[in-house]
Each structure stands twice: as C-alpha cells, then as structure tokens.
Amino acid sequence: MSALIDLLLGVVTSIGGFVEVGSISTSAQAGSEFGFQLLWAVAAAGVMLAMLVEMSGRLAAVSRNSMVAAVREHFGISFQFVSLAAEFLLDTLLLAAEIGGTGIAVTLLTGVGFTWWILPAGIAIWMLLWSSRFALVEYGIGLLGLVTLSFVVSAWKLGPDARELASGLAPSLPHHHAMRYAFLAVSIVGATVSPYLLNFYSSGTVEEKLPPAQLWINRTTAYLGTCFGSIVSMGILVTSALVLRPLHIRVDSYDQAALMFVPVFGRWAITLFAVSLGIGCFGAAVELVLNAGYVSAQVLGWPWGADRPRRTAARFTWAFTLVLLAALAVALTGVDPMQLTMVSVALTVVVLPVLVLPFLVLMNDRKLMKEHTNGSVSNLLLAGLTVLGAILALVVIPLEVLGG
Amino acid sequence: MSWSRGRGALLAIFNGVRGHLALVCLIGASLSALAGCTSQEARFQQQQERLESLTATAVAVAGAWLEGRTSGIYTRTALAQTFTGIEAARSGLASRPRALADSRGARLSQAFEHLARLVAALGNDVAARDAASARRHLSDITLTPPGQP
Numbered sequence: 001m002s003a004l005i006d007l008l009l010g011v012v013t014s015i016g017g018f019v020e021v022g023s024i025s026t027s028a029q030a031g032s033e034f035g036f037q038l039l040w041a042v043a044a045a046g047v048m049l050a051m052l053v054e055m056s057g058r059l060a061a062v063s064r065n066s067m068v069a070a071v072r073e074h075f076g077i078s079f080q081f082v083s084l085a086a087e088f089l090l091d092t093l094l095l096a097a098e099i100g101g102t103g104i105a106v107t108l109l110t111g112v113g114f115t116w117w118i119l120p121a122g123i124a125i126w127m128l129l130w131s132s133r134f135a136l137v138e139y140g141i142g143l144l145g146l147v148t149l150s151f152v153v154s155a156w157k158l159g160p161d162a163r164e165l166a167s168g169l170a171p172s173l174p175h176h177h178a179m180r181y182a183f184l185a186v187s188i189v190g191a192t193v194s195p196y197l198l199n200f201y202s203s204g205t206v207e208e209k210l211p212p213a214q215l216w217i218n219r220t221t222a223y224l225g226t227c228f229g230s231i232v233s234m235g236i237l238v239t240s241a242l243v244l245r246p247l248h249i250r251v252d253s254y255d256q257a258a259l260m261f262v263p264v265f266g267r268w269a270i271t272l273f274a275v276s277l278g279i280g281c282f283g284a285a286v287e288l289v290l291n292a293g294y295v296s297a298q299v300l301g302w303p304w305g306a307d308r309p310r311r312t313a314a315r316f317t318w319a320f321t322l323v324l325l326a327a328l329a330v331a332l333t334g335v336d337p338m339q340l341t342m343v344s345v346a347l348t349v350v351v352l353p354v355l356v357l358p359f360l361v362l363m364n365d366r367k368l369m370k371e372h373t374n375g376s377v378s379n380l381l382l383a384g385l386t387v388l389g390a391i392l393a394l395v396v397i398p399l400e401v402l403g404g
Numbered sequence: 405m406s407w408s409r410g411r412g413a414l415l416a417i418f419n420g421v422r423g424h425l426a427l428v429c430l431i432g433a434s435l436s437a438l439a440g441c442t443s444q445e446a447r448f449q450q451q452q453e454r455l456e457s458l459t460a461t462a463v464a465v466a467g468a469w470l471e472g473r474t475s476g477i478y479t480r481t482a483l484a485q486t487f488t489g490i491e492a493a494r495s496g497l498a499s500r501p502r503a504l505a506d507s508r509g510a511r512l513s514q515a516f517e518h519l520a521r522l523v524a525a526l527g528n529d530v531a532a533r534d535a536a537s538a539r540r541h542l543s544d545i546t547l548t549p550p551g552q553p
Contacts, residue, residue, distance in 0.1 A: 107481060108478055108481060109477070109478075110477065111477040111478075111480060111481050247460045247463075247464055248456050248457060248460045249457050249460045249461050249464060250453065250454070250457040252457070252489060253485050253489065255461075255465075255478075255481060255482035255485045255486070256457075256461050256482070256485075258478070258482070259461075259464050259465065259468070259482075262464075262468050262473055262474065266473050267472070267473055267474075269473065269474065270474055270475065270478045
C-alpha cells in the first residue's frame with residue numbers, strides 16, 4: 001500500500017513539477033510561430049527525459065550513488081571538471097531565469113516591476129530549503145504545480161483538430177524560417193532534458209533509499225510522470241497555436257503569452273497564467289538550488305542531504321547559498337528572463353553529450369549495475385539523439401543569436 | 405559495449421577535444437561570422453514581422469481590457485512591455501544608417517514610432533479608465549496596416 005502511495009505521489013508531483021520557465025517559453029514560442037508543427041520535438045524530448053530519469057533513478061537505487069558522484073568516481077575529477085563547470089554556469093543562468101519568471105508572475109498580478117520581486121523570491125527559496133525536508137520540497141511544490149494542468153484544460157476546451165495534432169507529432173520541414181524552426185526544436189529539447197533534473201532525481205532516490213527490489217516504482221514514476229508532464233507542455237504549445245498564431249502574435253514576453261488563456265478562462269485568465277508561471281518557476285528554482293548543493297557536495301565529498309540538519313551539512317548549505325546568490329546577482333541586472341531562458345536552454349543541448357555519454361557508459365558497467373544494465377536500443381537512441389542535438393545546436397545557435 | 409572500452413573511448417575523445425581546442429574555436433568563429441552576414445532583406449522581413457506581432461499584441465491587450473476580460477493592472481503592464489519592445493525594435497533599426505537610408509527601413513522606423521505613440525496613449529487611457537478614448541486609439545492602430553504609416 002505504501003509503495004502504491006509513493007508511486008502515486010511520485011507521478012503526480014512529476015506532472016506538477018514539469019512545467020517551468022523553459023517549457024512555457026519554448027512551447028509558447030513554438031506554437032505561436034509554427035502551429036502544431038513542433039509537437040514532435042516536445043514528444044521526442046519527453047521520451048529522452050523519461051529514459052534518462054529512469055536510468056538515473058535505477059543507478060541510484062542499485063549503486064546507492066547519485067549520477068554526479070558515480071561519474072566522478074569512475075572517470076575522475078579532471079574529466080568531470082569541464083562538464084561540471086558548464087552545468088554550473090547553465091544552471092546559474094537558468095536559475096536566474098526561473099527567479100525572473102517568478103518575479104514576472106507577481107508583476108502580472110500587481111503591476112510592480114519584476115526586479116522588485118527578485119530578492120523576496122530568493123529569500124523565500126532559501127528559507128524553504130533551510131527549514132524543509134526533501135519530501136516537503138518535492139511533494140509540496142509538485143502538488144501546487146498541478147495548477148499547470150490549466151494548459152491542458154485550455155487546449156482541450158479550444159478543441160484542436162485531431163488530424164492536425166497527429167500530423168504535428170511526425171517531424172516535418174517548415175514552410176518558412178527553417179533556422180528559427182531548428183533553433184526552437186533544439187530549445188525544446190534543452191528545456192525538457194535539463195541536466196539538473198537527472199542528478200536531482202538520482203539524489204532524491206538516494207535520500208529516499210529506494211531498494212532495487214522496488215525499481216518498478218522508479219520505472220513507472222519516470223515514464224508516467226514524464227509522459228503526463230509532456231502532455232502539459234503540449235497543452236501550452238497547442239493553446240498558443242490556437243489562440244496567438246491566428247492573431248499573428250509572436251511570443252517575445254510572458255505578458256504576450258498570458259493572452260493565450262483569455263478565450264477560455266476569461267476574467268481568470270491572467271491570474272491563472274500568473275499562478276501557473278509563478279509556481280512552476282518557483283518550484284524549478286528550489287530544485288535547481290538544491291541540486292547545486294548536491295553536485296558540489298557529491299563532487300567534493302562533503303556530507304549532503306536535504307533531510308540532514310543544516311548544521312551537520314554546513315558546506316552543502318553554503319554551496320547552494322552561493323549559487324543562489326550568483327543567480328540573484330544575474331537576475332537583479334534586469335536581464336529579460338525569457339531571453340535568458342532561450343539562451344540557456346539552447347546551450348544546454350550543446351553540453352548534453354558530455355553529461356549524458358559518461359552516464360550511459362556507467363549504465364553499462366556490469367560491476368556497478370549488476371543485472372540492471374541498459375539495453376542496446378536505449379543506449380543507441382540516447383547516444384544518437386544527444387550527439388545529433390548537440391551538432392544541430394552548434395550550427396543554429398550562432399545563426400539565431402547573431403542573425404537576430 | 406563493454407565498460408572499459410566505453411570509458412577508454414570517452415577519455416580519448418575528451419583528450420582529443422582538449423588537444424584541438426583551437427580548431428573547435430575556429431569552427432565557432434566561422435559560424436558566428438556566417439551569422440553576421442544576414443542580408444538586409446532578411447532583417448527587414450524580421451522587423452516587419454516584429455511590427456505585426458507588436459501591433460497585434462497591443463490590439464489584443466487593449467481589446468481584452470475593453471471587453472472587461474483583463475484587469476487594468478495587467479493591461480498597463482502588458483502595454484508598457486509592448487512599448488519597450490517597440491522602442492527596442494525601432495532603436496535597432498535607427499542604429500543602422502544603411503537600413504534607414506533604404507525606403508523600406510525608413511517606412512518601418514516611422515511605423516514603429518507611430519505604433520509607440522498609440523500604445524503610449526492607450527496606456528494613459530487605461531490608467532485614466534477612459535474606455536472611449538481607448539477605443540479611438542485602438543481603431544487608429546487597427547486602421548493602420550503594418551509597415552504602412
């Protein structure tokens with residue numbers, strides 16, 4: 001019975017925690033510019049994420065080690081240094097964007113500029129992490145995040161054509177703006193397959209002490225949670241395609257994106273959008289900060305854990321505090337959170353192979369994983385997609401950023 | 405794939421990339437230079453689409469307020485953001501003398517300026533809760549085809 005409750009909570013919180021600044025920005029832009037044509041990118045990214053999350057949980061349950069700690073142990077710190085530096089940089093940028101997104105959500109409701117809400121948001125994140133246990137952080141935020149299901153409700157109520165939806169799930173070439181299309185496809189992958197999610201999930205599995213006998217819980221949570229989460233992202237894309245595209249509105253800001261709720265939710269539209277954006281961004285920011293603490297402590301061999309009294313894990317607490325301060329400094333410059341998001345999620349795809357490939361090698365180590373090693377299909381699929389994505393990203397990012 | 409072969413291959417790739425950092429940087433710089441060669445025509449096309457999007461945004465935001473579907477707070481915030489977007493696009497055009505010397509660039513710049521004035525006026529109407537004036541300004545926007553001031 002307790003296993004079933006864990007499973008249910010895991011799936012529900014995965015859905016609630018799926019939507020954040022990256023998925024809202026990329027899906028809203030994709031829908032407003034290309035209609036349903038990029039639905040396949042959301043689906044493909046969802047499959048990649050589900051496979052990687054399941055693997056990171058499996059690794060943690062079998063080896064009792066998080067993903068970052070296992071890679072450091074087997075490849076050495078000099079190998080890991082470059083990838084970790086890149087991940088820290090991107091996580092700091094994404095964290096700044098999440099905090100900015102939280103600020104914009106409050107701005108939509110109050111009219112007070114978003115930079116005024118950055119410090120209060122930072123203090124709230126730190127206080128929550130200082131005072132709460134892992135379960136509250138994970139389940140509390142995930143349950144509140146269920147408000148993002150309003151994107152699915154809006155898409156459903158708008159009644160999209162089933163045949164058009166189905167054709168969007170098959171990759172196709174765009175009729176215009178091919179480079180922009182490729183950039184958005186790359187960004188959707190980067191927004192969905194965030195490296196921080198993998199280590200956060202595996203660290204959580206270590207904290208929850210999931211026994212290898214219950215790997216089915218990990219598998220079901222990873223696949224069902226990610227599948228339903230991807231449906232929420234698709235809801236954003238579909239709503240944007242049906243509401244904003246016919247009006248010729250290209251989403252460049254969250255104020256524009258908020259308009260997508262107006263036809264369905266009327267007077268509640270902006271409030272609902274702001275609450276969805278705010279909770280999604282705040283939840284992701286808390287996870288990013290906590291993961292920064294996990295990664296630092298796991299690489300440097302310090303005691304770590306969200307469930308430990310903070311005084312017995314002082315360096316872990318200092319590590320996440322410093323990353324939070326760095327992100328607050330970036331956010332306080334007033335940089336546009338949506339632009340920051342798009343740059344950081346696209347760059348994520350560039351560094352994805354250096355994070356994923358060593359992890360795949362570990363997942364095939366019989367000494368470490370015993371009878372729970374990967375199958376060849378998942379190895380080839382993930383290795384192929386990450387390398388292909390990175391090559392595509394290397395071509396389209398300079399063209400998009402410098403070509404305007 | 406055996407564990408030790410995979411680990412060895414990854415370490416070899418890692419060392420290879422580290423040894424050819426200059427080549428990686430050169431490829432990056434070439435792509436950046438290629439991106440810098442975006443044609444004037446493409447830039448005008450982008451600015452035209454941006455103008456259409458910002459015009460549509462202003463119309464949708466103000467229209468929703470007039471229908472009582474959105475609050476004054478949101479409407480003012482969204483119009484202020486739209487104004488900022490218009491000004492950014494306009495200054496982007498104005499910073500390129502070559503673009504302004506072209507008749508299409510000059511027309512676009514004027515269209516942005518015209519839209520900025522109307523959006524500013526709409527913001528004042530919303531602050532003053534003057535629906536009649538907002539309707540007038542809104543019709544001025546919709547009567548002006550994008551790019552044709």
